[in-house]
Amino acid sequence: MIKENIQLDAQGRLRHFLTIEGLKRELLVELLDTAESFAGVAEQAVKKVPLLRGKTIVNLFFEPSTRTRTTFELAAKRLSADVLNINVTASATRKGETLLDTLRNLEAMHCDMFVVRHPDSGAAHFIARHAAPGVSIINAGDGRHAHPTQAMLDMFTIRRHKGAFHKLTVTIVGDILHSRVARSQIHALSTLGVKEIRVVAPRTLIPACPEALGVHVYHELRAGLRDADVIIMLRLQKERMRGAALPSEHEYYQLFGLTEEALEAAAPDAIVMHPGPINRGVEIDSSIADGPRSVILQQVSHGIAVRMAIMSRAMQPSPPGQPATAVSEGMEEGA
Amino acid sequence: MKGIRISGGRVVDPANGVDAHLDVYVAEGRIAALGAPPPGFRAEQEIDATGLVVCPGLVDLRAHCREPGQEHKATLASETRAAAAGGITTLCMPPDTDPVVDSAAVAALIRRRAERAGYARVVPLGALTRGLDGCRLSEMHALKSAGCAGVSNDFHPLESPLVLRRAMEYAATFDLTVFLMPQDPHLANEGCAHEGAVSTRLGLPGIPAAAETVAVATALALVEEIGVHVHFCLLSTARAAQMIARARHDGLPVTAAVSAHHLHLTELDVLDFDSRCHVLPPLRTQRDRNGLRHWLARGALDAVCSDHQPHEADAKLAPFSATAPGLSGLETLLPLTLRLVEDGVLDLPAAIARLTCNPARILGLAAGTLGPGQPADLCIFDPDAYWTLKAEGLYSQGKNTPFLDWELKGQVRYTLLEGRVVHALPAAAPESAAAETGQRQDAHEPA
Missing domain, CATH: 3.20.20.140 (Metal-dependent hydrolases)
Known part of the structure; x- marks a missing residue:
């Protein structure tokens, strides 16, 4: 739906990674396969591959983050890149420096890739459009719009547990309206061809025209979980209670919290996911978060391999051991 | 009485129900007459509006x-x-x-x-x-x-x-x-x-x-x-x-x-x-x-x-x-x-x-009409001219428009404010650069 796909180069190869929307299934599968080949790196004695040696990657975070930033940092280091972490708090912008000024200053240091998190939707697109040629932009979360690397690590986790996507019913529970994670997950799941995507939340947390996203909307948790193979719980921002979107944590947990009882409605082998950080007792019961169905901690460790795959593919189009042409073939018609 | 004669145009003055090919006579900053010249009128300036629409500013x-x-x-x-x-x-x-x-x-x-x-x-x-x-x-x-x-x-x-x-x-x-x-x-x-x-x-x-x-x-x-x-x-x-x-x-x-x-x-x-x-x-x-x-x-x-x-x-x-x-x-x-x-x-x-x-x-203004005695505010445009909107062709200091590079039909040729020509687009062959890139020849802002 994006008018010009600035994520791909003229050959249809990945140049930036800004949103899942508009990327072809073949490309997503390639990324998951590449991630699979990196998953072993962490078990080696020397946890490094030399793919991005001599490259400089900047983690440019305009919003606080621990997990996403550290997994990006680890991923970059395992690819042998030099990493610079820059946390731009309100201070720089308060001094009047614009986003573009910040970008230009960093570009002057000859960086090869920016991993960007920003509170405004579309910030990563904006930076990609104005970045110098040859500089890759990876979106690490922009406003409510997209968090595509998180979605890819979730797909990786789902594939590892469930195999083929086409038979799966996936239920996403929680604040869809404000969630960039949910938007990217929904695009990834529909591109990968799952059977059904459901979202469960009260009306105040469902965006307008949800059918534009291709999901089925439920307002009752057990109905939404019925026979689901994958359950994704979203973090509930406590601010929502102030903005008249919800009356109380208590009522939310009563109606939409994932408890053992609610989980009974899902398929017996359903997995439970959460992008973290968890609000125990608000959106999920501790016994489930720590229980056998939970794959929450695996999501975190998969994050490193998936981000290694995305960074290496965006910076050099051919994966290890594969000629570049194999990648571009399937992509050309999508360019 | 001296003034401007705007001849041969299609005059559209909706307030007075006028839509006809008429000459417009302007004197002392006001519309002197439509159609026939007022008594004693001498055209100091002639605007040929053949093929153009003449309407209120x-x-x-x-x-x-x-x-x-x-x-x-x-x-x-x-x-x-x-x-x-x-x-x-x-x-x-x-x-x-x-x-x-x-x-x-x-x-x-x-x-x-x-x-x-x-x-x-x-x-x-x-x-x-x-x-x-x-x-x-x-x-x-x-x-x-x-x-x-x-x-x-x-x-x-x-x-x-x-x-x-x-x-x-x-x-x-x-x-x-x-x-x-x-x-x-x-x-x-x-x-x-x-x-x-x-x-x-x-x-x-x-x-x-x-x-x-x-x-x-x-x-x-x-x-x-x-x-x-x-x-x-x-x-x-x-x-x-x-x-x-x-x-x-x-x-x-x-x-x-x-x-x-x-x-x-x-x-x-x-x-x-x-x-x-x-x-x-x-x-x-x-x-x-x-x-x-x-x-x-x-x-x-x-x-x-x-x-x-x-x-x-x-x-x-x-x-x-x-x-x-x-x-x-x-x-x-x-x-x-x-x-x-x-x-x-x-x-x-x-x-x-x-x-x-x-x-x-x-x-609540006495404007927007071509009635005799009204201030001579006029817009004279070529309804058939195609032109492409370019940032360097804009007179406005703001170049922020999503219509850049749109091909637009209808181009202003003359604007008169109280009988004075405040904008005039030199007639240009349709193939020339002026028609292609908008009217502005004297300034080139950096893109």
Whole structure:
């Protein structure tokens, strides 16, 4: 739906990674396969591959983050890149420096890739459009719009547990309206061809025209979980209670919290996911978060391999051991 | 009697029901006669309007000129020059300057500076509340005496419906028109795009259609009691336009306008986070755009305005929601409205009425007509000329328009203000560079 796909180069190869929307299934599968080949790196004695040696990657975070930033940092280091972490708090912008000024200053240091998190939707697109040629932009979360690397690590986790996507019913529970994670997950799941995507939340947390996203909307948790193979719980921002979107944590947990009882409605082998950080007792019961169905901690460790795959593919189009042409073939018609 | 003869053109003067090939005679800054020359007339200057349309100078109900206070964006001189290039001879300026137009002195300053520039007549709106603070009424009588065509709080919210009621009552005392920007600030909730499929996909904070309809409903309920003339500055939803149509049918003294861009663009133009399409009220659905066209054709919407908001380049260089809303619209008002004729929405006289006599009536001005004795404000345009909008061809200091590189039909050839030629496009062969790249040959801004 994006008018010009600035994520791909003229050959249809990945140049930036800004949103899942508009990327072809073949490309997503390639990324998951590449991630699979990196998953072993962490078990080696020397946890490094030399793919991005001599490259400089900047983690440019305009919003606080621990997990996403550290997994990006680890991923970059395992690819042998030099990493610079820059946390731009309100201070720089308060001094009047614009986003573009910040970008230009960093570009002057000859960086090869920016991993960007920003509170405004579309910030990563904006930076990609104005970045110098040859500089890759990876979106690490922009406003409510997209968090595509998180979605890819979730797909990786789902594939590892469930195999083929086409038979799966996936239920996403929680604040869809404000969630960039949910938007990217929904695009990834529909591109990968799952059977059904459901979202469960009260009306105040469902965006307008949800059918534009291709999901089925439920307002009752057990109905939404019925026979689901994958359950994704979203973090509930406590601010929502102030903005008249919800009356109380208590009522939310009563109606939409994932408890053992609610989980009974899902398929017996359903997995439970959460992008973290968890609000125990608000959106999920501790016994489930720590229980056998939970794959929450695996999501975190998969994050490193998936981000290694995305960074290496965006910076050099051919994966290890594969000629570049194999990648571009399937992509050309999508360019 | 000496003056200008404009010969051979198709004269369209909707206020007087004129649509015919006539000569127009201008003397002493006024229309001297249509058709036959007045007795003793001697043409000092001849304008050959063969193949051109001669109509009243356009009246734009909403154009921000940024002066005083934001001269880095634009000045009265730069924007009135742009108005002349767009065939606009009268423009109405909202009160949100710095300082705000809440005193006679600021209103007088704006008029004086515009007069000194000499390209177009500028009519300010006075602030509805002091400093646009939304609670204390401005000195409306003084503002009216200083030449304000009405009072408005623009997008600045009023503290409560009670303030709105009091402001309407006070304005009605002096027969002042209240210009309302119908957007409920609480429902708009700092959104930046139409709440719908596109805002959902892009994750942009949405402004629901109800933000507009609720504000219109509140205002209409008060107008019904008070009887004040209210003009709705900009409508963006089909539903609100329909509500105005019904209110008009019920005899309420309300008028409404729509921007040229809301008649052509939709929420889909925001895809790609195109900040040039960040406008307020937001671009809405295809259905809304069609509804606005429908009610414009039916007359429930009286006028098309530019909602001109020039910005410096930096104001649009940020992630979508962080950019300043608004587009530079003076120089596209006429061709975008003529496009509605091409699209079969309006015939040419009806389109011109929505740019001339209708907005003039809303402002209470003797403008927008070609009746003998009226000020000779004229727009002479080639209805068949195609041209491509280029940033370097724009006279406005603001180059922020999503219509760049659009091929537009209908090009202003001459603009006259009180009998003076304030803009003239040299006749050029259609293949030449001038016709291709817009009119401006003397300045080349960096792209």
